[in-house]
Amino acid sequence: MAPSPTGALHIGNARTALYNYLLARRTGGTYVLRIEDTARDRSRPEFEQTIFEGFRWLGIEWDEGPGIGGDYGPYRQSERVDLHREWLGKLIDRGWVYRCFCTPEELADARKRAQAEKRPPKYSGKCRNLSEAETQQRLDAGETAAYRFRVEPRIVEYRDLVLGDVREDAGLWGDFVICRSNWLPVYNFAVVIDDHTMEITDAVRGADHISNTFRQIVMYDALEIPPPRFGHLPLILNRKKQKISKRDGAVSVEEYMTQGYLPEAVRNFIVLLGWNPGDEREMFSLEELVDEYSLDRVSSANPIYDIDKLDWFNGVYMRGMAVGELAGRARPFVKAAGLNIDSSGNGYFEQAVALEQERVKKLTDFGDALAFFFQEQVDPDMKFLVRKRGTAEETASALQKVLGLVREYGVDDVGVSESYLRGLASELGWKAGELFMPIRVAITGSRATPPLFETMQVLGDERVISRLNRAIALLRGVPSVAS
RNA sequence: GCCCCCAUCGUCUAGAGGCCUAGGACAGCACCCUUUCAAGGUGCAGACAGGGAUUCGAAUUCCCUUGGGGGCGCCA
Numbered sequence: 001m002a003p004s005p006t007g008a009l010h011i012g013n014a015r016t017a018l019y020n021y022l023l024a025r026r027t028g029g030t031y032v033l034r035i036e037d038t039a040r041d042r043s044r045p046e047f048e049q050t051i052f053e054g055f056r057w058l059g060i061e062w063d064e065g066p067g068i069g070g071d072y073g074p075y076r077q078s079e080r081v082d083l084h085r086e087w088l089g090k091l092i093d094r095g096w097v098y099r100c101f102c103t104p105e106e107l108a109d110a111r112k113r114a115q116a117e118k119r120p121p122k123y124s125g126k127c128r129n130l131s132e133a134e135t136q137q138r139l140d141a142g143e144t145a146a147y148r149f150r151v152e153p154r155i156v157e158y159r160d161l162v163l164g165d166v167r168e169d170a171g172l173w174g175d176f177v178i179c180r181s182n183w184l185p186v187y188n189f190a191v192v193i194d195d196h197t198m199e200i201t202d203a204v205r206g207a208d209h210i211s212n213t214f215r216q217i218v219m220y221d222a223l224e225i226p227p228p229r230f231g232h233l234p235l236i237l238n239r240k241k242q243k244i245s246k247r248d249g250a251v252s253v254e255e256y257m258t259q260g261y262l263p264e265a266v267r268n269f270i271v272l273l274g275w276n277p278g279d280e281r282e283m284f285s286l287e288e289l290v291d292e293y294s295l296d297r298v299s300s301a302n303p304i305y306d307i308d309k310l311d312w313f314n315g316v317y318m319r320g321m322a323v324g325e326l327a328g329r330a331r332p333f334v335k336a337a338g339l340n341i342d343s344s345g346n347g348y349f350e351q352a353v354a355l356e357q358e359r360v361k362k363l364t365d366f367g368d369a370l371a372f373f374f375q376e377q378v379d380p381d382m383k384f385l386v387r388k389r390g391t392a393e394e395t396a397s398a399l400q401k402v403l404g405l406v407r408e409y410g411v412d413d414v415g416v417s418e419s420y421l422r423g424l425a426s427e428l429g430w431k432a433g434e435l436f437m438p439i440r441v442a443i444t445g446s447r448a449t450p451p452l453f454e455t456m457q458v459l460g461d462e463r464v465i466s467r468l469n470r471a472i473a474l475l476r477g478v479p480s481v482a483s
Numbered sequence: 484g485c486c487c488c489c490a491u492c493g494u495c496u497a498g499a500g501g502c503c504u505a506g507g508a509c510a511g512c513a514c515c516c517u518u519u520c521a522a523g524g525u526g527c528a529g530a531c532a533g534g535g536a537u538u539c540g541a542a543u544u545c546c547c548u549u550g551g552g553g554g555c556g557c558c559a
Contacts, residue, residue, distance in 0.1 A: 004559050039558055104557055111556080118484035121555060146557045163488065172486060173555080180557040187559050210487060211554040234489075234552080241551060269495095272508095276496060280507045299489095299496080302552055306494040309509045319522075359521045421518090436518040448520035 001062070002077075002191070002205075004036040005047035008252035009054035011305070012206060012236045012244065015270040019233060020204050021060045022271075022293035029201065033065030034194060035076045038187050043078070054253035057263050059286050072198040077190050080197075084185035087193045087223065088147060088178070096222045097178065099135050099145035100127040122174035123148070147179035149189075149219065156214045161204065161231030162298045168214045176215060188212050192219045195228055204231040204295070207302075231295055234302040236273055241304060260333055260363030265314040273303040283316065315361045327353040330366045337367025339374040348373070351458045355450035373459065378445030380471050385441045387434050395438050396475035398428060402439055403468045411456040411464050418453050442471035 001017045003009070024031035033055075037043035052067070064070025074080055091097045107123070114121040128150065139145065153171035160166050178189035185193075191212075195203060210232050220227040238244045244251050256266050268284055275298050277284075284292070318326060327350045334341055334349075341349045352373040353366065360369055372378050387395045405420045425435040436452050443464055449455055456464050 002559095006559070036559060042558070100557085102557090107556080115484080120485045122485090144557095148557095160488095166487070168487060177557050182557080184557085186557070191559095206553090207488065208553055209559090212559090214487085232488085232553095237552070239494085243552080272495065274495090278497075280497075282495090282508060301489050303496090304494060306509070309495065312509055315522090356521095358523095418518095425518095431518090433518045440519065446520090450520080452518060 001031070002034045002036045002194075003051050004039065004042075005044060005051060006039065006042040007047055008254050009051045010244075011251050011253065011256075011270060013051075014054060014058060014060075014253050014266075015236065015273060016204065016206055016233055017055055017060050018058065018267065018271055019275070019293075019295075019298070021062075022289050023202065023204060023295060024063070025290040026293050030063045030070075031061075032070070032072070032198060032200065033062035033075065034198070035066060035078075036187060036191075037076055037078045038185060038190050040078065040184065050252075050254055054257075057253065057257060058267050059263060077187075077194060080190070080194060081183075081185060083197060084179075084190050084193050085183070088185065088189070091149070091178075091219075091222060092147075094222065096150050097147050098128060098130065098150060098175075099139070100148045100175075100177070101130075101138055101143050101145045102126055120172065122172070123176070125175060128175060144181035146177045146181045148175040149178045149215075149222075151175050151218065154218075156217050158213070158217055158227070158230060160210075161202070161229055161295050162234075163210075163232055163300055166210070168211070170214065170218060173215070178219070188215055189219065192216050192223070196220070196223075196225050200228045202231065203228045204233065207232040207234050231298075233298065234274055234300055237302045237304045239304060239306075241302075244305070260365065261310065261314050262317045262329070262363070265310065265317045268317075269310040269313045273305060274299050311361045318360065318363075319358050321357075323350055323354045323357065326357060330363050333363040334366050334370055337364075337371075339367065339370060341370075341374060344374065348458070355454055355458060359450065372444040372446060372449075375445075377470060378443070378467060380441045380445050380474065382474065384447050385438055385471060385475065387430070387438055390434075392475045392477075396472045398424075398430070398435060399438060399442060399468055399472050399475070401428075402435075403465065403472070406456075406461065406464055406468065410461050411453075411459070412461075414453040414457055417456055421453075438471075439468075443467045 001020045003013055003017070021031050023029070035048060037048075048066070055062070062068065064072060065075045069075075088097065110124060111121040127145075127148070135145075151170055151173050153169075155167055156170050157165065157167035176188070177186055179185050194200075213230050213232070217227055236244055253266070257263075264285070267286065267289075268282075271284065271289060271293075272282060275293070276282075277292050278297060321329075330353055331341070331349070352370050356366060356369040360366060382392075385395065386392050387398070401424055402421065405424060409416055409420055411417050421435065421439070422432055425432045428435065437447070440449055440452050440455075441447060443459060444455065459467075
């Protein structure tokens with residue numbers, strides 16, 4: 001895997017990395033991470049860090065690479081330029097390369113003109129046949145010149161690991177730059193040298209590299225070295241069938257982290273974007289993926305990613321998790337939401353999490369879902385506090401009775417609470433729900449909560465009593481008194 | 484404009500000539516369960532882009548059209 005540190009870790013790059021990782025693990029190979037930072041102006045070290053963190057979060061560990069080392073370092077392209085220059089020399093010696101004095105401005109102009117006239121924007125070959133003497137003379141005069149690869153007309157073909165046999169006519173290309181006039185190699189050339197010298201056997205990357213691949217093959221041939229196997233993964237598209245961009249919401253792994261997604265869910269979701277096991281299973285642990293994964297089950301059409309499915313995966317993983325584990329993962333998110341969870345008693349947080357476990361989709365949802373457990377008081381909405389089609393006073397007096405029962409029997413035993421509250425409902429001649437809803441709203445402030453008796457049990461006598469008191473006061477229009 | 488890749492429900496996909504009146508999952512809808520919300524259960528709806536060709540027979544093979552994506556940098 002060879003990401004460029006020019007931005008956050010994109011979901012598409014994460015998928016490519018995952019596929020590479022699975023492939024390496026499955027075949028007992030070595031997974032190599034190389035940083036492609038030859039664009040010195042766009043590459044930033046902090047992006048490198050985010051990318052590493054993203055990989056690790058997803059459980060993708062590399063065998064060789066920055067921070068780990070290995071026998072084929074260095075693992076940053078920018079640290080390998082001496083090697084690139086050395087191989088450039090071989091190409092020069094064999095007559096595959098010439099100096100080009102055209103300035104970037106000239107080239108951009110030519111390109112623009114070609115576009116306007118609907119001609120293919122191909123290099124004119126202006127400097128291709130400059131004599132050695134003239135080249136030397138202009139160099140001596142202080143002109144700068146890039147190195148261009150001399151493309152000979154031919155059909156380039158190879159067998160793609162996912163696409164099958166593909167071919168392109170190199171006669172259509174025009175000579176391309178492989179080394180800038182400042183002596184820094186261009187990515188496409190550096191990749192060839194790096195893949196070869198690092199003994200890369202399989203290069204699996206995004207389909208946007210297909211046309212690079214043809215050019216790379218031509219360079220391999222010129223150098224008389226064997227190319228690796230290539231595989232190209234269809235690009236992930238957004239709902240509008242465009243390449244995903246920042247405007248599409250969460251596209252970086254970092255965003256999924258902060259939005260409360262579980263790495264196992266994200267991983268499971270992205271692995272299925274273009275791959276399937278051939279049967280109807282769709283929940284996979286990393287280990288299972290390593291066992292099952294194969295490139296020939298990768299589809300060749302562009303998938304569109306649908307966040308709803310990710311939400312579903314996330315919910316499934318959250319529900320399947322042990323409460324203690326889930327509570328641990330939720331903790332930082334709940335704190336970030338401003339809930340004071342540290343001062344509450346032993347196990348209170350875990351109990352609350354347990355009650356909400358099957359009601360949330362993301363870790364961030366706990367902030368809202370758990371709020372009433374930790375607030376000093378809740379603010380019941382009068383509209384829902386009063387019994388349906390009933391009066392405030394009538395509801396207040398019912399809650400007064402509830403209060404009496406709670407004081408007498410407590411809320412510790414779910415079965416006991418249920419029986420005395422159901423008893424009260426029938427005594428009042430109310431349907432159970434008509435009594436339960438006002439209680440629910442009184443003690444939680446919300447209409448959507450976990451089951452009432454369990455909720456009361458976790459809240460405990462003290463909170464329940466105080467909240468009932470407040471609700472009664474509210475219903476009767478008297479200022480609330482702390483109890 | 485030129486080149487390359489691709490094309491099954493809204494989305495992810497199964498399907499490699501008869502097992503297909505096209506299967507599963509998400510989303511949607513309905514019902515059940517139920518003290519609310521979820522979760523769960525059951526069911527409904529929903530696709531082979533179009534046209535040719537090959538074949539006894541095509542979602543599956545071939546061609547064309549259309550549509551989508553990618554590339555055409557002294558970016559990666």
